[in-house]
Amino acid sequence: MNTAEKLARYVLPTYSRFSVSPVRGEGTLLWDADGKRYLDFCSGLATCTLGHGDNALSRAIARQAGDLIHCCNLYQIDKQAELAECLVEECLELQGRVFFSNSGAESNDGLVKLARRFGRARTGDKAESRHEIITFHQSFHGRTLGGIAATAQSKVKEGFDPLLPGFHHSPLNDLESLASAIGPATCAIMLEPIQGEGGIHLATPEFLRGVQDLCEQKDLLLLLDEVQCGLGRTGNMAGWRSIEPSLTPDAVSWAKGLGGGFPVGAFWVSDRLTSQNKPLFELLGTGSHGSTFGGSPLACAAAQAVLREVIDNDLPQRATLHGQTIRATVEGWQHQAITEVRGKGLLLGVGLQAAAFDAPEGTPASIHLSKELAKSGLLAPPAGPDTVRLMPPLTVSEEEIHEALGIFRHTLDQLCN
Numbered sequence: 001m002n003t004a005e006k007l008a009r010y011v012l013p014t015y016s017r018f019s020v021s022p023v024r025g026e027g028t029l030l031w032d033a034d035g036k037r038y039l040d041f042c043s044g045l046a047t048c049t050l051g052h053g054d055n056a057l058s059r060a061i062a063r064q065a066g067d068l069i070h071c072c073n074l075y076q077i078d079k080q081a082e083l084a085e086c087l088v089e090e091c092l093e094l095q096g097r098v099f100f101s102n103s104g105a106e107s108n109d110g111l112v113k114l115a116r117r118f119g120r121a122r123t124g125d126k127a128e129s130r131h132e133i134i135t136f137h138q139s140f141h142g143r144t145l146g147g148i149a150a151t152a153q154s155k156v157k158e159g160f161d162p163l164l165p166g167f168h169h170s171p172l173n174d175l176e177s178l179a180s181a182i183g184p185a186t187c188a189i190m191l192e193p194i195q196g197e198g199g200i201h202l203a204t205p206e207f208l209r210g211v212q213d214l215c216e217q218k219d220l221l222l223l224l225d226e227v228q229c230g231l232g233r234t235g236n237m238a239g240w241r242s243i244e245p246s247l248t249p250d251a252v253s254w255a256k257g258l259g260g261g262f263p264v265g266a267f268w269v270s271d272r273l274t275s276q277n278k279p280l281f282e283l284l285g286t287g288s289h290g291s292t293f294g295g296s297p298l299a300c301a302a303a304q305a306v307l308r309e310v311i312d313n314d315l316p317q318r319a320t321l322h323g324q325t326i327r328a329t330v331e332g333w334q335h336q337a338i339t340e341v342r343g344k345g346l347l348l349g350v351g352l353q354a355a356a357f358d359a360p361e362g363t364p365a366s367i368h369l370s371k372e373l374a375k376s377g378l379l380a381p382p383a384g385p386d387t388v389r390l391m392p393p394l395t396v397s398e399e400e401i402h403e404a405l406g407i408f409r410h411t412l413d414q415l416c417n
């Protein structure tokens with residue numbers, strides 16, 4: 001049996017997989033067992049921040065694995081303290097406290113628990129305590145029961161009801177709808193400043209400012225899901241600042257790029273005072289939340305190595321410049337199959353004109369194009385039916401970008417003439 005056959009035989013069929021089987025990577029490049037080379041503009045879905053086989057990251061993992069892989073949270077973990085300090089002081093530059101998880105969905109579950117405590121603290125133990133969170137159409141917040149309830153895409157919820165109650169979905173960038181969706185039970189608004197899985201849709205600066213104003217007026221928490229857009233990819237360590245620098249969220253979730261491929265997630269909670277005159281983070285006090293693996297010495301050493309490389313080499317600035325190059329090149333083609341380029345930095349989505357593709361019956365244009373690009377040696381994943389994402393490692397070179405865009409253009413021309 002080959003890999004595809006073994007996966008089909010032994011692994012749950014939850015993923016629709018492309019016929020690409022990488023066994024080795026270096027920087028932006030991947031190779032399969034037959035030596036076929038790919039430019040990786042997928043980066044493990046915006047995860048391999050430093051590309052593949054990065055020296056600083058693999059050395060940090062090897063060194064820490066030799067010293068201490070795991071230690072539970074009953075004890076003082078030096079690497080966890082250092083990573084939290086870096087996230088607070090260097091990445092956010094906003095005071096608060098961090099909790100470590102293992103994935104994006106888990107981090108978002110933490111935000112939901114924070115919101116529930118916040119709603120409860122305001123109304124006491126009354127039955128009508130505030131617990132409702134507003135999220136946005138096309139959002140994606142993960143696959144746990146909390147994550148699918150928060151996600152406003154019906155495909156992730158199908159057949160899993162009864163869902164966790166207390167979520168309302170509102171259209172993105174529509175302040176009027178949002179204002180009218182806020183009710184007596186609302187306690188928080190949660191959003192991705194740049195929606196990733198939903199197709200690279202950006203919240204506008206005006207909308208973000210409006211959300212912040214509504215949160216202040218109605219005493220709601222402003223929760224940002226930066227699992228995909230956070231920590232440098234969009235051109236800023238705080239993803240929202242690449243859209244609206246003045247925003248001050250109450251809590252932020254991360255995963256993906258934080259570990260550069262090593263599984264680690266986290267969320268941060270502000271120290272701002274609540275109406276009860278207590279720091280917000282105190283709502284998640286001793287015993288309120290936990291994780292066996294979250295914040296292990298190994299995960300934290302890996303994440304710390306990633307953040308040091310990103311910050312010390314100013315990779316967010318590189319992401320901005322490279323993003324501008326990609327956008328200018330693709331827009332300059334004025335190709336009939338492309339509607340627009342959306343995104344910031346190296347979190348980019350190329351909108352496709354579905355009618356321009358002669359895709360097989362039932363295959364969305366994005367998947368058809370992603371498959372053809374992979375055949376030509378470029379990995380660029382779909383996001384929804386009519387968007388293909390370009391999100392290489394932040395360490396990608398100018399030459400690799402030109403090579404990738406050459407493949408992209410050539411493939412488009414072949415598919416749509």
Ligand SMILES: Cc1ncc(COP(=O)(O)O)c(C=O)c1O
Nearest residue numbers: 103104105140141142196227228
């Ligand atoms: C914005 C966002 N939130 C949450 C998640 C879930 O993260 P994970 O797959 O690590 O649970 C994702 C994953 O794509 C995401 O893009």
